[in-house]
Amino acid sequence: MIVKTITLHKFRNYDDLTLEFPSGLNIIVGPNGAGKTNIVEAIQYLSLARSFRTSNDQELIKEGEDGASIKAILSDDGPFKKTLQIDFVTSGKKISLNGTPLKKISELKDVVNVLVFEPKDVLFFNDSPRIRRRYLDTSLSKLTSNYLDYFSRYEKLLDERNRLLKFTHPDLLAIEVITKQMVTFAKQISLYRKNFIDSLNETLPSLMANLEVKAKGELKIEYLPFVEVSKDYEQKAIEAYKKSLDNDLRYRTTGVGIQREDIVTYFRGKPIDRFGSQGQKRLVALALKLAPYYLTENKEKRPIVVLDDVLSELDGDHQQRLITLLKNWTQVFITATTFNGRDANVYEVTPTQKIVRRNFL
Ligand SMILES: Nc1ncnc2c1ncn2[C@@H]1O[C@H](COP(=O)(O)OP(=O)(O)OP(=O)(O)O)[C@@H](O)[C@H]1O
Ligand SMILES: [Mg+2]
Structure with a gap:
């Protein structure tokens, strides 16, 4: 399962943002504080309904707003698609799959699986x-x-x-x-x-x-x-x-x-x-x-991988080895302040929240 598109509304520093992602390696670059981790946090949130950064969902709502949402279109890279929507309100959150509310959060594990590594x-x-x-x-x-x-x-x-x-x-x-x-x-x-x-x-x-x-x-x-x-x-x-x-x-x-x-x-x-x-x-x-x-034996269920800020902590050889390993994985998101490699889709996040997709594979 991969994330085809993600739409953030009043999530963290974003007002409205829609991004489309292909399978394979996606690199999100930008200066400190631009909003890179916020994007991968939203992607990761889909798999557990819990952020890897905070246990307080209220922090995810944009300052001064009453609610926020993450909407994702998921697909197995074929024609079959699922829409997962998470609405945050001050009293809690609502999760629905293809428009139907989920009965238990544990049902998410069969929808999308995300592995995260952070510093x-x-x-x-x-x-x-x-x-x-x-x-x-x-x-x-x-x-x-x-x-x-x-x-x-x-x-x-x-x-x-x-x-x-x-x-x-x-x-x-x-x-x-x-x-x-x-x-x-x-x-x-x-x-x-x-x-x-x-x-x-x-x-x-x-x-x-x-x-x-x-x-x-x-x-x-x-x-x-x-x-x-x-x-x-x-x-x-x-x-x-x-x-x-x-x-x-x-x-x-x-x-x-x-x-x-x-x-x-x-x-x-x-x-x-x-x-x-x-x-x-x-x-x-x-x-x-x-x-x-x-x-994960079933290849269709292989997890999406998120690596937040990991590249800068590794020396050049280890960075290259990691990229070579991950470039054939189902879908990978890496945040970094800079990236000069070629084998990836690169998204540049600017402090004004404009996102530019640099090269397409
Ligand atoms: N609830 C919120 N409302 C508004 N802004 C927020 C909220 N939570 C976080 N932010 C802001 O989002 C901005 C971007 O955060 P993020 O962690 O995504 O940056 P980053 O690009 O990963 O930076 P770094 O390279 O330093 O890791 C920060 O300026 C932060 O203050
Ligand atoms: Mg970050």
Whole structure:
């Protein structure tokens, strides 16, 4: 699926803007503050109904206005088209597909899928585990049909367990019953996470070989589950929750479970968070973010890729390698302050919001 056209109305710094995009590589250039990220933010918003820059939708509405909208025409590069419209109002947002309101935001995952890489992703390895879990959860929600369902059911049960833990005299029997139910979903989630990490480990070496000039980087992701994924998972998980119960009662929250898991990345045999250079972390984080592209088996569903401000952070060789890798991908958007390459559609954003398409492929 690609974005054929996008129309922004009162979105961020734009009054009204319509852009047409072909498949392949699209580069959005312009000076700082011109509105480049705002365009890719709108594109990315289509896939999750959540901005990668803010969790507050109100920030997306142009200052001084009451509402905003993003309208996109999506297509599989054939005659079949879909119209996705998101209207922001002060009380929230409305999303409709071909004129019909969506029942659940999760339906979007079957409409359009966008992978984003931005400069702050260099912190991926040093940030809190929550960031890495979010990566696993978002990737898996898009790659499989059941993950999100298992995950939300686990989270609901976890909320309920935490609620019960907050009573002065907690109902221990009810906690036990809920914990048992949690284990059923934890097992599925953990299995999905393990399989995903196994596939990452198979995919990453060739992806890294394309990105790295010397291409001898060995990369390994290790999953740190709270209970080993094995035959007696249920029993071990129940034991783990039981062992944590005294602490849980003291702190009034659940201290173990899939909501506390993490991954460790080894680059050339060493944990990258402690031994990697900034540039290495950036490239490896980029490889991780891009990997789901290859893991999407159905080619029609392969994600659109957004790289915000990434080129300027890479040296010339790495820039060239990245462009060479991405130019055959379904649809890619890259923002940059300058771009002198040839193999792309270039859009120049000027501070007056005029957008000039420089060369057509
Ligand atoms: N809700 C809003 N209303 C009006 N203007 C906004 C709003 N949100 C952001 N802006 C403005 O949009 C402008 C462009 O932002 P954007 O982040 O897209 O720039 P950019 O081209 O990516 O710049 P850089 O190269 O520095 O990353 C900024 O001047 C910012 O103040
Ligand atoms: Mg920007």
